[in-house]
Amino acid sequence: MANSSISCLDGFKLAKKLNVNPMEIADICKKENIKIDNCELGVFGTHKFSEKNEEIYNQLLNIADDKNRVPCLDAWKLAQNYSLNKVGSTTKKVI
Numbered sequence: 001m002a003n004s005s006i007s008c009l010d011g012f013k014l015a016k017k018l019n020v021n022p023m024e025i026a027d028i029c030k031k032e033n034i035k036i037d038n039c040e041l042g043v044f045g046t047h048k049f050s051e052k053n054e055e056i057y058n059q060l061l062n063i064a065d066d067k068n069r070v071p072c073l074d075a076w077k078l079a080q081n082y083s084l085n086k087v088g089s090t091t092k093k094v095i
Contacts, residue, residue: 005035012076022073039088052090056082060090 006014006029015022029036056078063074070091079087 004033005037007038008036009038011036050085050089053082053086056087056090060087 011025011029012022015025018025026036028034059078060070060075061068063078064070075087075091
């Protein structure tokens with residue numbers, strides 16, 4: 001089987017269309033060896049971002065685990081208060 005992939009945004013759209021939790025889509029992708037690419041929040045992929053935002057950075061630090069990882073769903077929730085680009089820019093500059 002050739003390497004298959006789905007964009008992060010398309011994964012979220014699919015979850016919404018199927019009325020399932022996005023983590024279910026992630027689990028299926030992992031099980032079926034489908035790569036999730038072009039993270040809308042800057043964790044991986046090729047999106048270009050601007051400068052980090054200190055206020056967002058501090059909020060990300062507050063929700064990060066002991067290895068400075070922020071759960072995707074928490075970052076998406078934070079983006080609802082700002083924007084995907086601002087949260088993604090900050091995530092990209094921190095990682």
